[in-house]
Amino acid sequence: MTSSMPGPAGSGPRTVVLISGSGTNLQAIIDEVGQNRLPVELTAVVSDCADAFGLERASKAGIDTVVVNFGDYGNRQDFDRALADVLEDLEPEIVVLAGFMRILSSTIVTRYQGQMLNIHPSLLPKYKGLHTYRKVLAAGDRFHGSTVHYVIPKLDAGPSIIQYRVAVRDDDTEESLATRVQQGEYVIYPRAIEWLASKRVELRGEQVFFDGEPLREPKLINEGGVGPR
Ligand code: GAR
Numbered sequence: 600m601t602s603s604m605p606g607p608a609g610s611g612p613r614t615v616v617l618i619s620g621s622g623t624n625l626q627a628i629i630d631e632v633g634q635n636r637l638p639v640e641l642t643a644v645v646s647d648c649a650d651a652f653g654l655e656r657a658s659k660a661g662i663d664t665v666v667v668n669f670g671d672y673g674n675r676q677d678f679d680r681a682l683a684d685v686l687e688d689l690e691p692e693i694v695v696l697a698g699f700m701r702i703l704s705s706t707i708v709t710r711y712q713g714q715m716l717n718i719h720p721s722l723l724p725k726y727k728g729l730h731t732y733r734k735v736l737a738a739g740d741r742f743h744g745s746t747v748h749y750v751i752p753k754l755d756a757g758p759s760i761i762q763y764r765v766a767v768r769d770d771d772t773e774e775s776l777a778t779r780v781q782q783g784e785y786v787i788y789p790r791a792i793e794w795l796a797s798k799r800v801e802l803r804g805e806q807v808f809f810d811g812e813p814l815r816e817p818k819l820i821n822e823g824g825v826g827p828r
Pocket residue numbers: 618619620621622623624625653697698699700718719720728745781784
């Protein structure tokens with residue numbers, strides 16, 4: 600199920616990106632690597648969905664792709680085992696969940712703890728799980744955003760590294776809000792990956808350290824801002 604491609608993009612820690620769909624975050628990461636602004640080797644893109652558009656983005660960039668199609672497995676355990684085997688073979692130093700819409704087994708998460716990041720479209724700890732835009736609008740919140748965090752076995756609960764925050768407008772719809780939040784995701788995700796690759800950010804136990812100091816709250820970029828580098 601692996602397609603052989605001309606060679607991995609970039610150089611640095613071996614980095615595997617897991618996707619399920621469109622892969623616009625993947626594209627932002629590919630672009631940053633291509634511009635030599637993100638020092639990682641994009642070793643492979645793995646999808647749990649055979650028709651994820653992100654696979655085409657990866658192929659176009661010359662990155663190996665692997666499909667572990669959830670539908671091909673009789674049950675969750677077999678899928679988890681197949682995915683674990685694929686990851687083991689790829690020997691990643693960093694695992695990036697970029698719109699990967701399946702909950703990973705705690706075995707996989709524990710195996711890569713401190714090396715695995717996720718991006719979630721909310722200002723965590725608010726609004727874990729699905730439909731965050733709908734929930735924010737229904738609650739009448741003034742702000743929404745997205746968070747890059749370490750992955751731990753509990754869903755969307757790992758320590759946060761950086762957030763992007765936008766003000767909710769009176770006339771916002773789920774779509775308009777998502778568009779603005781996603782623009783910020785393309786900034787904060789490559790940046791967090793760069794920090795992890797260069798070991799500026801580290802997870803020790805449940806505490807994030809940044810430049811050797813405990814990070815008491817996630818770094819923050821406000822809409823239109825540049826934020827910390
Ligand atoms: C992203 O906006 C990401 O925040 C969200 O899925 C989108 C994937 O888009 N992730 C989650 O909801 C995870 N719980 P993409 O495939 O275009 O990068």
